[in-house]
Amino acid sequence: MQWGEAVRIRVLFFFLGFVVLFNAQAAAPEVEFKRVLASRSFERPIAMVQPPGEASWYVIEKAGLIWRQSGDEFTLFADLTKRIESRPNEAGLLGIAFHPDYQDNGLLFLSYTVQSNPLRSVLARFQSENGRLVEGSAHTLLTVEQPYGNHNSGQLAFGPDGYLYFSLGDGGSAGDPADNGQNPNTLLGSLLRLDVDKGESYAIPKDNPFHSGGGAPEIYAYGLRNPWGWGFDRDNGQLWLADVGQDAWEEVNIIRAGGNYGWNLREGSHCYARPDCSSKGVVDPVLEYSHEEGCSITGGYVYRGQTIPELQGHYLFSDFCTGQVWAYDVKSETRHALARLSINPSSFAQDHDGELYITDISSGHIYKLLPR
Numbered sequence: 001m002q003w004g005e006a007v008r009i010r011v012l013f014f015f016l017g018f019v020v021l022f023n024a025q026a027a028a029p030e031v032e033f034k035r036v037l038a039s040r041s042f043e044r045p046i047a048m049v050q051p052p053g054e055a056s057w058y059v060i061e062k063a064g065l066i067w068r069q070s071g072d073e074f075t076l077f078a079d080l081t082k083r084i085e086s087r088p089n090e091a092g093l094l095g096i097a098f099h100p101d102y103q104d105n106g107l108l109f110l111s112y113t114v115q116s117n118p119l120r121s122v123l124a125r126f127q128s129e130n131g132r133l134v135e136g137s138a139h140t141l142l143t144v145e146q147p148y149g150n151h152n153s154g155q156l157a158f159g160p161d162g163y164l165y166f167s168l169g170d171g172g173s174a175g176d177p178a179d180n181g182q183n184p185n186t187l188l189g190s191l192l193r194l195d196v197d198k199g200e201s202y203a204i205p206k207d208n209p210f211h212s213g214g215g216a217p218e219i220y221a222y223g224l225r226n227p228w229g230w231g232f233d234r235d236n237g238q239l240w241l242a243d244v245g246q247d248a249w250e251e252v253n254i255i256r257a258g259g260n261y262g263w264n265l266r267e268g269s270h271c272y273a274r275p276d277c278s279s280k281g282v283v284d285p286v287l288e289y290s291h292e293e294g295c296s297i298t299g300g301y302v303y304r305g306q307t308i309p310e311l312q313g314h315y316l317f318s319d320f321c322t323g324q325v326w327a328y329d330v331k332s333e334t335r336h337a338l339a340r341l342s343i344n345p346s347s348f349a350q351d352h353d354g355e356l357y358i359t360d361i362s363s364g365h366i367y368k369l370l371p372r
């Protein structure tokens with residue numbers, strides 16, 4: 001395996017594989033990713049969140065189960081396996097977001113794919129009661145046809161503005177054959193922003209870029225291929241989004257309203273299909289890495305925790321294929337190899353204290369970033 005940076009990586013396994021230590025280049029702090037919440041090995045975990053005002057973790061599995069932490073154990077919060085089509089590799093239960101007033105209204109939002117011809121992505125609202133999701137409370141807000149089984153994206157999160165953000169990939173196949181990324185009239189290849197507190201399903205925020213025309217009003221940003229891992233910097237509200245590349249470049253973007261992030265004209269900051277592509281009108285990524293260093297990005301968060309002061313304000317992300325984790329120093333605009341894990345990171349999670357976790361889709365284990 002080749003690496004773009006001269007990085008010495010030493011990997012030690014001990015505690016029978018429960019703890020993995022890493023010693024990367026001198027510039028990065030010494031950290032470990034320690035297995036936590038070890039009472040359960042999840043089945044293809046996709047995401048993990050703590051609702052506002054609640055310390056319990058909720059873990060979603062690709063096939064449609066949701067587990068709620070209760071002390072050291074996990075209890076079943078929902079079984080949506082009959083509702084969800086999860087057979088295609090990138091299909092299933094893909095996103096979860098609890099309403100900012102969840103403790104009062106019990107509302108949460110899920111995104112998943114359903115069986116139909118073609119496959120469809122669904123965004124739906126549910127109610128919880130007595131520690132369980134009430135499946136009969138399902139209210140569909142939005143359905144989007146997926147022409148192919150891959151690139152469904154599907155992550156959900158509430159922004160600091162109180163609006164619900166929802167990412168959709170370019171529709172799949174390879175190379176975006178229908179040019180959905182560059183078409184602001186299709187929801188595919190876009191990040192959507194919805195006001196879920198108004199209307200029967202949702203309303204369009206007045207400052208959405210296409211609120212008054214020019215594209216689909218739900219769209220906040222477009223030109224995306226397959227967003228996988230995005231979230232808000234809890235210090236300044238900036239939205240960091242990782243977009244999985246096609247054959248050559250993995251990228252991270254800071255999302256702004258109305259931004260066209262380039263796909264499929266550009267892959268990262270490089271021309272994709274046509275060598276004479278222009279960068280005019282498109283936003284190039286903040287950082288990128290080539291397929292010499294990995295094959296599919298899993299985006300994380302800007303670290304705002306307390307246990308590793310050296311990482312304050314650094315953006316953490318990883319590669320799904322190699323398990324390499326990097327920290328990007330926003331101030332110096334440099335990327336440091338932080339750790340290389342023998343896992344396939346499906347997501348990063350952030351607790352109420354700003355500490356970071358990684359879910360491994362292969363083992364179903366959860367790891368917490370800790371100082372060494």
Ligand SMILES: [Ca+2]
Pocket residue numbers: 223243251261262263266267268283284285
């Ligand atoms: Ca891009």
